[in-house]
Amino acid sequence: MVKAYLEPNEIVKLENAATNLHDRLLVRLLFHLGCRISEALALTVDDIDFVHDTVTIQHLKIRLNLSCPNCGARLSRSHKFCPTCSKGVEESIS
Numbered sequence: 487m488v489k490a491y492l493e494p495n496e497i498v499k500l501e502n503a504a505t506n507l508h509d510r511l512l513v514r515l516l517f518h519l520g521c522r523i524s525e526a527l528a529l530t531v532d533d534i535d536f537v538h539d540t541v542t543i544q545h546l547k548i549r550l551n552l553s554c555p556n557c558g559a560r561l562s563r564s565h566k567f568c569p570t571c572s573k574g575v576e577e578s579i580s
Contacts, residue, residue, distance in 0.1 A: 492517070519543065 492500075497517045504510040515526045525543050533542045553560055559570035567574055 497513065500513045501510050504513060512523070512526060515521065515529070516523065519526065519541060521543050528544060529541065533544070534540075535542070554568040554571060554573070556573045557568060557571040559568055
């Protein structure tokens with residue numbers, strides 16, 4: 487039977503194998519918070535409440551249709567105008 491999780495002692499081994507503080511903290515966050523790597527990497531100091539010992543995780547995995555409704559070109563989340571057809575675009579949640 488193949489297990490789908492890591493034991494706490496395996497997490498300690500991963501932390502100890504990390505060559506820098508950034509990677510060590512990332513391993514610890516992923517293990518203790520149970521978040522996706524993209525969510526952990528998006529954390530800022532403002533997301534951490536040191537008084538109440540809480541961390542707010544913004545869920546980044548949402549379904550967005552990031553294509554131009556006019557010409558179908560792929561867009562990034564920050565595009566306001568399509569670089570292909572030069573028309574204004576809006577994000578549409580699908």
